Structure formats: structure tokens, C-alpha cells
Amino acid sequence: MTVTKFVAACAMASCLSFVPVRAEPPSQAIETGQPTLSLEDLDALLEEDEIEESVASLNSSEVADIIGIVVVLGFAFFSFARKSVALKYISFAMSIAYLGFYKSNLVSIVNIFAILQGNLPGFRHSIPWYLLIGFTVVSTVLWGRLYCGRICAFGALTQVLDRLLPSRLRIDPPAWLDRRLAYLKYGILGGVLVYFLGTGDFLIYRYVEPFWMFTLNGNVVMWTLVAILLIATVFVRNLYCRYLCSVGAALGLISNLTVFRIKRWGECQNCKICEKACEWGAIDGPKISVAECVRCDDCERIYHDQKKCVHWIVLQKKPRAQIIASS
Ligand code: SF4
Numbered sequence: 001m002t003v004t005k006f007v008a009a010c011a012m013a014s015c016l017s018f019v020p021v022r023a024e025p026p027s028q029a030i031e032t033g034q035p036t037l038s039l040e041d042l043d044a045l046l047e048e049d050e051i052e053e054s055v056a057s058l059n060s061s062e063v064a065d066i067i068g069i070v071v072v073l074g075f076a077f078f079s080f081a082r083k084s085v086a087l088k089y090i091s092f093a094m095s096i097a098y099l100g101f102y103k104s105n106l107v108s109i110v111n112i113f114a115i116l117q118g119n120l121p122g123f124r125h126s127i128p129w130y131l132l133i134g135f136t137v138v139s140t141v142l143w144g145r146l147y148c149g150r151i152c153a154f155g156a157l158t159q160v161l162d163r164l165l166p167s168r169l170r171i172d173p174p175a176w177l178d179r180r181l182a183y184l185k186y187g188i189l190g191g192v193l194v195y196f197l198g199t200g201d202f203l204i205y206r207y208v209e210p211f212w213m214f215t216l217n218g219n220v221v222m223w224t225l226v227a228i229l230l231i232a233t234v235f236v237r238n239l240y241c242r243y244l245c246s247v248g249a250a251l252g253l254i255s256n257l258t259v260f261r262i263k264r265w266g267e268c269q270n271c272k273i274c275e276k277a278c279e280w281g282a283i284d285g286p287k288i289s290v291a292e293c294v295r296c297d298d299c300e301r302i303y304h305d306q307k308k309c310v311h312w313i314v315l316q317k318k319p320r321a322q323i324i325a326s327s
């Protein structure tokens, strides 16, 4: 606590000595006749006061940044809730343009370093950062890797590329290889965290994630690695996201807590339509790997399509079959 804070705390203590801020044990209350405040209580009160004061004194560019991130996150969630392909691609465009090239505001391994060290940015100047991280964590716990499926500018870029590039160029790794390669990102996450905790060198991010590319500011080695990655992505869809991304790995671990999971029907036991449609290798027979699923909606739109989904087709045919059997 600084001297200024301490003086302010004493002044506030004298003002607040008649205000029942927190219930104290009866004996203490009887001894002093007044509720008491610890230094931590006062510190917390001062911080709250500072937050209120600073939110009220935001300048126009900070307000614009908050509105920008709220619009992008809000639209991404709206597109997710509507399960609309068109809205999803609009959401991608917003993420690439605004979060990518304009703000370069992506969740990064550097954020994980900061959280591990308890070295968080001041709230006053980083409200968009808190909104992005907060939305990412909460949405992952509730629905899974929504951040990867809608908001991450790099993921959005590779998904758009995947639509634009001719599918004949694509190589689909066999399922057994795909599942093994998916573990690679967890190894990278663990390795980078061990390296950071051992050396304190956060600049390692430049060689394990390509998100800096939106700043257009890298050295020859960094650009060469990104070029190789983007060329490889032409042939293997979502290559970085599926096999190499440490942020995706961290979100994959959190997504094991997912509350609202994708529904599966009894018919999913044998039907392979969704498994083939999933670009993320997240469906294995009747099971969906929550850690790999990015809530892209592709399978969910099939479930809702009564002409494609075997579950609905069976239901529609059942009465006829029963009529034939009983005649
Ligand atoms: S896996 Fe990584 S790069 Fe891909 S969308 Fe998620 S955070 Fe972005």
C-alpha cells in the first residue's frame, strides 16, 4: 500500500467507522462498540473506488475499443446461437479485420504466462482485454472452444482459406494419425510453459504461435515459419489449430468442463455423416471429443436437417414400416 493510499485509507476508515461494511464476530463488536475494518478491506474499498472512478473517466478511444470488442464478441455469439453459416462467415470477417489486423488482440500464450505469474494488466487501460479473456474462459466452460470456432482471428483466417482454396489440394490425414498428431499441441503447451517458468523468457511466443503476423511486424525467421505454416495449411486444413496451437490446447483442457455439450442421437452409433463433415477431427463414431470440438456447428446443422440426419429419417419412416409390418 502506498503512502497516499494509506492516508486515504485512514481518512476513509474514520468516515466508514459507522458503516456496517462487514459483520464482525460478536465479541469484537461488543469490545469496540463499532465494526472494524482491516487494511485489506480498506484496500479493496479503495480499489473499487479507483475502478469506478477510472471507468467513469475513460477517453473516447478507450470507449470505442470497448464498444468494438463487445460488438465482435456479441456478433460471434449471435452467429453461434443462430447456427447460421452466413453469419459465421461475417463473424470471421469481423474477427480477422478488427481483432486481427486492426487491434491484434488475440488470446496468446503470453496471456497464459501472465495469468500464471499473476501479472495481470491494470483494469483501467485493459477493459477490452478482460472482456476477451473473460468471454473466452466463460464460453469455453459453458459451450466449449467457441473462441477457436468464431473469434480467434487466425482460426477464422484459416477457416476462410479452407473455403476459398480448391478442395482437391487437400490431404486428409488418416484418423489414427490425426488423433496422435492432436496430442502434439499439448506437448507444445507443456514444453513452452516449462521453458517460460524455467527462463522467464516470454519471447518464445514468437516461434510457437503466428498471431503476431497480424501486426505485420516480424523478423526473417518468424516470417519464414509463418509462410511454411500457411503453405502447409493449404494442404492440411486447420493444421495449426488441430495439431500445434498451445492456446487451443489450453482451451481444450478447459473444455473438458463444458456444461452444454452437443447432443448425440442413438443413430450416431453407426452413422458417419457428421464424422465426415467435421473438419476438426473431433468426432469418433458416436463420441465427440470436447477438447477438439470448436463448436463450428457443422454437425449440429446436420442433426437439425430432417432430410440428412439419419435420426429424423428413421423417425419419419417408422410409422410406414409399422403399417407395412401390421398389414
Ligand atoms: S486453435 Fe489456436 S489458432 Fe486455432 S482458433 Fe484456437 S486459438 Fe486460434
Ligand code: SF4
Binding pocket: 262, 277, 278, 279, 280, 281, 282, 283, 288, 292, 293, 294, 295, 296, 297, 298, 299, 300
Ligand atoms: S462438426 Fe461438430 S464436433 Fe466437429 S468441430 Fe464442428 S461442432 Fe464440433
